[in-house]
Amino acid sequence: MIVCPNCNHPNPDGAVQCEACYTPLPATSNCPSCGATVQADAAFCGQCGYNLHATAAAAVAPTVAPEIPLEVQPSATPDPLLELLQPDPLENGGTTNSQAAPSPLPPTVVATPPETSIPTAPSTTIASPPPEPVTAPMEEAMAPTPEPVAAPAVTVARTQLQQVTARLIHVQSDREIELPQSLSVIHIGKQNDRIPPDIDVSGFTGSEIVSRIHADIRIEGDAHYIEDVGSSNGTYINNLPLLPGNRHRLRPGDRISLGKGDMVTFLFQIS
Incomplete structure (x- = not known):
């Protein structure tokens, strides 16, 4: 469409x-x-x-490669106990060698007090609390699965579709022709051996200008369409020519003329 x-x-x-x-x-x-x-x-x-x-x-x-974040290993935190046990490199006269540099002066005898032992503080070990037992997932796994509750049935009242009745009113004789509801395509014309008409206009005055296969009315849902199927004198809607290959959606009050001169005319009505 x-x-x-x-x-x-x-x-x-x-x-x-x-x-x-x-x-x-x-x-x-x-x-x-x-x-x-x-x-x-x-x-x-x-x-x-x-x-x-x-x-x-x-x-x-463009194609953009996804960025992959680089993992950075966290630096290890030095143990404060090891730092206390390591000797200071700046001791012994501010040199880093294990032996002191020789002095040109003669050695001086210095009386040293007796060695005293320096009490060291006992090392304390901080015990980490034991991990709490993880019981939530096990309890959830052991918990019974609730049964699904059926939703209450909803009763929907069905409404009956109204029947749409369409008809053609012949202007010259004021005769009403009801369109058949069982057909999806309604042929308008006169008696012939190829496509027998569903609406025969042979008995109407001026029908000599109407072709044997003149026009079709197609029903699609609640819409009615009319199209000219190659008539000799054409089809006119509200005094305007309907071009071959096109179709017109009919509305109540539309004037349909089969042929020129407005000799065979119908009014479309819906009730």
Whole structure:
């Protein structure tokens, strides 16, 4: 279907102008996903929702490699006890050698007091608390699974669809013709061997200008469409010619003329 840009009326594929307001229709193309007919400037397919610009966008978009974060190993915290046990490198005269440098002066005898033992503080070990037992997942696994509660049944009242009755009123004789509800296509014309008419106008005055296979009325849901099927004298809707290949959606009060001169005319009504 082609949607009219002026009145948003859906038109059949291949139509060159809107059947409701006679506005020229835009160009169309096919969806690469489902093959449906879409407008050339559409961004998405109305049938399957395919993004019509996805292929062009995928070709232009560069490929960016994902960034992988580098793992940095945390530095080890030095043990304060080991730092206390290590000797200071600046002791013994501020040198880093294990032996002191020789002095040019003669050695001096210095009386040293008796060695005294320096009591060291006893090392204390801080015991970490034992880990708490993880019982939540086990309790959840052992817990019984609640039974699903069935939702209450909702009773929906069904409403009966109203029957739509469509009819044609012959203007010249004021005769009413009810359209058959069992047919999806209603042929209008005169008796012939190819397509027998569902509405025969042979008995109406001026029927000589009506072709044997003149026009069709198509029923789609609650909508009625009329189209000329190649008549000799044409079909006119509200005194405007209906071009071959196009169709018009009928509305109550539309005037349908079969042939020129307004000799065989019907009014479309719905009740």
